[in-house]
Amino acid sequence: MSENGALPLRGKVLTVDTMNANVKKVDYAVRGPIVQRAVQIEKELKEGVKKPFEEVIKANIGDAHAMGQRPITFFRQVMALCTYPQLLDDNKFPEDAKNRARRILQSCGGNSIGAYTTSQGIDCVRHDVANYIQRRDGGIPSDPDNIYLTTGASDGIVTILKLLTAGEGRTRTGVMISIPQYPLYSASIAELGAVQISYYLNEEKCWSLDISELQRALQAAREHCSPRVLCIINPGNPTGQVQSRQCIEDVIRFAAKENLFLMADEVYQDNVYAEGCEFHSFKKVLFEMGPEYSSKVELASFHSTSKCYMGECGFRGGYMEVINMDPGVKAQLTKLVSVRLCPPVPGQALMDLVVNSPQPGEPSYQTFMKERTAVLSALAEKAKLTEEILNTVPGISCNPVQGAMYSFPRITLPERAINEAKAKDQAPDMFYCMKLLEETGICLVPGSGFGQREGTYHFRMTILPPTEKLKIMLNKLKEFHQKFTQQYS
Amino acid sequence: MSFLKEISPLVNNYFLSGTDVLSRRAAQITAEIQQGERRSYNEVLDLSSGDLHRGGIKPITFVRQVLAACFYPALLEEDSLPLDVKQRAESLLRECDGGSIGSYTDSSGIAKIKHCVSQFITRRDGGVPSSPDNIFIKSGSQMALMIMLKLLIRSDDSCRTGVLIPVPTYASFTLALEKQGAAIIPYYLCEEQGWTLQVEELRRALNTGRKTCNPVALYICNPGNPTGHIQSRKSIEEVIRFAAEEKLFILADEVYQSCMYGDDTEFHSYKKVLSEMGSTISSTVEQASFNSVSKGFMGECGLRGGYVELVNLDPAVKEYASRLLSTRSCPPVVGQIALDLMADPPKPGDTSFPTFSEEVQSIKNTIGKNTVRILEVFAELPGISCQPLKAGYFVFPCLHFPPKAIKWAKRRQMEPDMLYCLHLLEESGLHVRPGCEYGQRKDSYHIRLFVATQENIMEDALQRLKTFHTQFMKEFS
Numbered sequence: 001m002s003e004n005g006a007l008p009l010r011g012k013v014l015t016v017d018t019m020n021a022n023v024k025k026v027d028y029a030v031r032g033p034i035v036q037r038a039v040q041i042e043k044e045l046k047e048g049v050k051k052p053f054e055e056v057i058k059a060n061i062g063d064a065h066a067m068g069q070r071p072i073t074f075f076r077q078v079m080a081l082c083t084y085p086q087l088l089d090d091n092k093f094p095e096d097a098k099n100r101a102r103r104i105l106q107s108c109g110g111n112s113i114g115a116y117t118t119s120q121g122i123d124c125v126r127h128d129v130a131n132y133i134q135r136r137d138g139g140i141p142s143d144p145d146n147i148y149l150t151t152g153a154s155d156g157i158v159t160i161l162k163l164l165t166a167g168e169g170r171t172r173t174g175v176m177i178s179i180p181q182y183p184l185y186s187a188s189i190a191e192l193g194a195v196q197i198s199y200y201l202n203e204e205k206c207w208s209l210d211i212s213e214l215q216r217a218l219q220a221a222r223e224h225c226s227p228r229v230l231c232i233i234n235p236g237n238p239t240g241q242v243q244s245r246q247c248i249e250d251v252i253r254f255a256a257k258e259n260l261f262l263m264a265d266e267v268y269q270d271n272v273y274a275e276g277c278e279f280h281s282f283k284k285v286l287f288e289m290g291p292e293y294s295s296k297v298e299l300a301s302f303h304s305t306s307k308c309y310m311g312e313c314g315f316r317g318g319y320m321e322v323i324n325m326d327p328g329v330k331a332q333l334t335k336l337v338s339v340r341l342c343p344p345v346p347g348q349a350l351m352d353l354v355v356n357s358p359q360p361g362e363p364s365y366q367t368f369m370k371e372r373t374a375v376l377s378a379l380a381e382k383a384k385l386t387e388e389i390l391n392t393v394p395g396i397s398c399n400p401v402q403g404a405m406y407s408f409p410r411i412t413l414p415e416r417a418i419n420e421a422k423a424k425d426q427a428p429d430m431f432y433c434m435k436l437l438e439e440t441g442i443c444l445v446p447g448s449g450f451g452q453r454e455g456t457y458h459f460r461m462t463i464l465p466p467t468e469k470l471k472i473m474l475n476k477l478k479e480f481h482q483k484f485t486q487q488y489s
Numbered sequence: 490m491s492f493l494k495e496i497s498p499l500v501n502n503y504f505l506s507g508t509d510v511l512s513r514r515a516a517q518i519t520a521e522i523q524q525g526e527r528r529s530y531n532e533v534l535d536l537s538s539g540d541l542h543r544g545g546i547k548p549i550t551f552v553r554q555v556l557a558a559c560f561y562p563a564l565l566e567e568d569s570l571p572l573d574v575k576q577r578a579e580s581l582l583r584e585c586d587g588g589s590i591g592s593y594t595d596s597s598g599i600a601k602i603k604h605c606v607s608q609f610i611t612r613r614d615g616g617v618p619s620s621p622d623n624i625f626i627k628s629g630s631q632m633a634l635m636i637m638l639k640l641l642i643r644s645d646d647s648c649r650t651g652v653l654i655p656v657p658t659y660a661s662f663t664l665a666l667e668k669q670g671a672a673i674i675p676y677y678l679c680e681e682q683g684w685t686l687q688v689e690e691l692r693r694a695l696n697t698g699r700k701t702c703n704p705v706a707l708y709i710c711n712p713g714n715p716t717g718h719i720q721s722r723k724s725i726e727e728v729i730r731f732a733a734e735e736k737l738f739i740l741a742d743e744v745y746q747s748c749m750y751g752d753d754t755e756f757h758s759y760k761k762v763l764s765e766m767g768s769t770i771s772s773t774v775e776q777a778s779f780n781s782v783s784k785g786f787m788g789e790c791g792l793r794g795g796y797v798e799l800v801n802l803d804p805a806v807k808e809y810a811s812r813l814l815s816t817r818s819c820p821p822v823v824g825q826i827a828l829d830l831m832a833d834p835p836k837p838g839d840t841s842f843p844t845f846s847e848e849v850q851s852i853k854n855t856i857g858k859n860t861v862r863i864l865e866v867f868a869e870l871p872g873i874s875c876q877p878l879k880a881g882y883f884v885f886p887c888l889h890f891p892p893k894a895i896k897w898a899k900r901r902q903m904e905p906d907m908l909y910c911l912h913l914l915e916e917s918g919l920h921v922r923p924g925c926e927y928g929q930r931k932d933s934y935h936i937r938l939f940v941a942t943q944e945n946i947m948e949d950a951l952q953r954l955k956t957f958h959t960q961f962m963k964e965f966s
Binding site (some may be wrong): 012013014016018019020022023024026027028030031032058061063064065066067068069071076077079080083084087090092108110112113114115116117131151152154155158183184187189191193203289310311312313314315316335336338339340341342343344345346349354 | 504516535538540541542543544545546547548553554556558560561564567569584585586589590591592593596629631632635639640641642643644645649661664668687705706718736737738773775786787788789792793800801803805806809812813815816817818820821822824856909
């Protein structure tokens with residue numbers, strides 16, 4: 001039996017030509033070719049191959065634990081208790097952790113996290129999520145029936161896009177998404193065969209969103225598709241920009257006027273660092289704008305356990321809240337999520353703990369707050385550090401990292417480098433990043449993976465490595481850039 | 490009890506809107522009982538879904554100990570956990586970036602775990618090689634199946650992509666196919682012969698399908714859900730030969746491969762049989778086999794761990810499959826760990842082995858006893874007949890409704906077996922699923938019961954069913 005495809009391809013049922021054509025257009029730069037090369041280099045290092053560096057630094061992906069961030073003790077204690085309830089008799093676990101575990105287990109079939117849950121997610125968790133949203137948004141009510149637990153925010157985002165993608169040709173669904181954007185959006189749009197409508201964020205104004213640019217993009221798109229969806233990532237990925245309240249109001253007004261379904265990706269909602277910046281949820285602003293908007297505008301907001309201060313990417317926990325969805329469409333949504341049976345129960349349980357974290361007076365409160373604060377303040381410090389150091393490099397210009405987990409600096413590339421890249425059929429910033437990887441072991445994602453204005457180049461780098469390592473990394477980058485500029489001038 | 494009384498209008502509305510009537514009503518009744526409403530039963534017995542833990546079976550201790558240590562590595566410093574548990578947890582945590590199960594992994598799964606799964610497959614198949622490069626771990630076998638469907642089903646053709654599926658088939662798969670835009674081509678399993686798969690029926694279905702769509706894939710569920718049938722080696726060979734002749738991609742759903750009863754039953758994997766069929770076939774027929782931690786003795790449905798093994802896939806297509814997977818970041822790490830434990834459980838000599846093997850044997854005994862008891866009870870009842878139960882988690886008996894009962898259901902514009910299940914739930918508090926959800930031959934009716942529950946629950950369920958069914962047959966005779 002062939003395991004390596006050495007046989008003639010003639011005669012195969014599933015070939016690149018017979019498969020679903022949309023799959024060919026799917027690209028996800030965060031785990032793309034540069035990461036594959038980084039993994040290869042890691043193998044080579046392990047095998048003893050000599051390189052100008054000792055380790056590969058994977059600053060390509062928003063994975064906090066991979067970079068040494070510690071999990072929140074309380075969360076992991078409750079998870080252990082839920083998994084192996086014998087531990088409820090172990091007096092080394094605090095009482096508040098045990099109570100949370102008991103409550104979660106009671107809501108699981110057979111008191112086990114191994115049982116299926118309903119496809120929308122455990123009832124009491126959805127109630128807790130609704131309560132969290134209500135508290136966060138200053139009392140604006142949230143209905144648990146509008147909450148869907150998801151397998152990471154990605155699952156929810158793809159599900160909503162699938163729900164909204166319809167029509168053919170000129171009536172095909174158009175989806176507005178920022179440039180630059182997190183490439184899950186472009187990949188999913190391609191996979192679903194929807195039409196991507198790009199709107200450019202304003203780099204000169206700290207990556208802000210201009211309504212006039214939204215208008216321009218929408219108008220142009222109306223010629224060839226049926227725009228139905230407007231996606232916003234706030235705080236932004238890769239840009240880190242945190243939208244002002246005024247901006248959010250303007251976007252809502254725009255969506256209302258143009259009859260667009262709003263998708264608000266808010267997974268970085270606790271990651272806000274810059275002075276004068278504050279997270280405002282789209283839901284809250286919508287409802288504070290009065291019934292003219294709050295009873296009309298259709299909105300889906302997304303959150304996850306992967307970012308913020310938890311960094312629990314591997315749990316695949318998340319939720320979405322849907323507002324003002326047509327009941328017929330909502331019934332379809334409920335049906336759609338039932339196909340994948342249910343989201344991972346550990347992720348559901350973790351989401352419950354995130355929205356129901358230790359309160360003042362509870363035994364675990366002090367430690368919890370200490371750990372949470374330590375993570376967030378370290379991130380704030382690293383955000384500032386990154387901006388500062390990168391801006392000392394001639395040819396690199398970095399906007400303030402207001403929030404999220406990344407910097408997205410603009411790099412000036414010499415003409416010769418650009419030409420050499422093009423001759424190799426490579427995006428110039430990919431060419432740059434590959435060279436950076438080979439010479440320093442630093443793995444970043446080229447800006448071309450996120451989208452950028454024609455003729456501009458960027459890279460996305462996480463701020464997640466520990467502070468000392470980050471400093472070293474930034475300085476190595478500085479050295480590299482100067483060398484590269486000289487080499488190709 | 491009167492079957493002639495009107496069913497609650499609330500329930501009627503739900504039915505017309507197409508949502509899951511039975512589950513909603515079951516939840517409602519449970520809530521009503523909790524609020525103090527009196528009924529002839531104290532609780533609803535849920536035998537509707539293939540969920541081992543919900544049915545009262547306890548999780549495997551070794552599995553839960555390893556997972557707990559992975560969640561909270563501080564436990565590794567305590568004496569309470571056995572040595573082999575600690576060693577396994579430590580070796581798994583070493584495979585996680587930053588030593589944490591909170592990190593992302595490779596999109597197709599942790600390399601060491603894929604390697605472990607490939608070794609499990611090789612052992613199972615008596616030495617047939619398996620490469621980790623052909624294994625993709627996903628959050629449950631359903632998701633892995635969906636990825637394959639996504640590759641196979643074209644959305645831009647005027648002629649829809651067709652997939653052959655057995656009747657009966659479990660409902661969420663049919664829904665998944667519809668949502669992907671596939672044309673469903675049903676082939677009927679032969680109930681009289683114990684739900685066997687007849688190639689002539691496959692051929693009939695395929696020829697019919699070719700008139701209206703472009704059939705590319707053949708889906709098999711072995712062991713079968715809901716039928717409990719297990720394919721003989723000869724049958725599998727026939728199917729593979731058919732797929733080779735007709736150029737069909739085989740999707741072999743084998744999640745119940747560890748749920749076997751009786752001494753004369755043996756599971757043959759599609760991969761193994763294919764490998765033994767001469768090089769023209771074994772090196773060309775494209776196949777995807779699915780397995781998961783949700784069934785078998787682990788029953789860890791909620792952890793979402795499953796995998797697909799690809800055979801003879803075009804490498805270029807595999808590359809695209811990888812890319813598609815990468816957009817979903819990675820499967821849940823806990824599910825991956827559960828897969829590792831399923832593929833490489835405690836062995837004789839390991840500290841945890843005695844407890845582990847006791848627990849597994851106990852589950853097997855319970856299910857074995859249940860299956861015997863079920864068939865005993867059915868044998869005593871009029872109007873109910875059942876094929877031999879060989880494997881899987883369910884029994885799918887045939888209900889022979891008297892004409893009066895069928896007329897009664899027709900008047901209410903419902904399938905007779907759905908109406909039977911609604912009344913069974915209402916009057917006896919037993920929740921089982923109707924055959925109409927899975928598909929069945931015209932004018933034949935069935936119910937599906939989960940068999941892997943605690944013995945006392947099974948006995949309670951059977952008594953309730955016996956009482957209800959006897960009364961039902963009397964009233965409609």
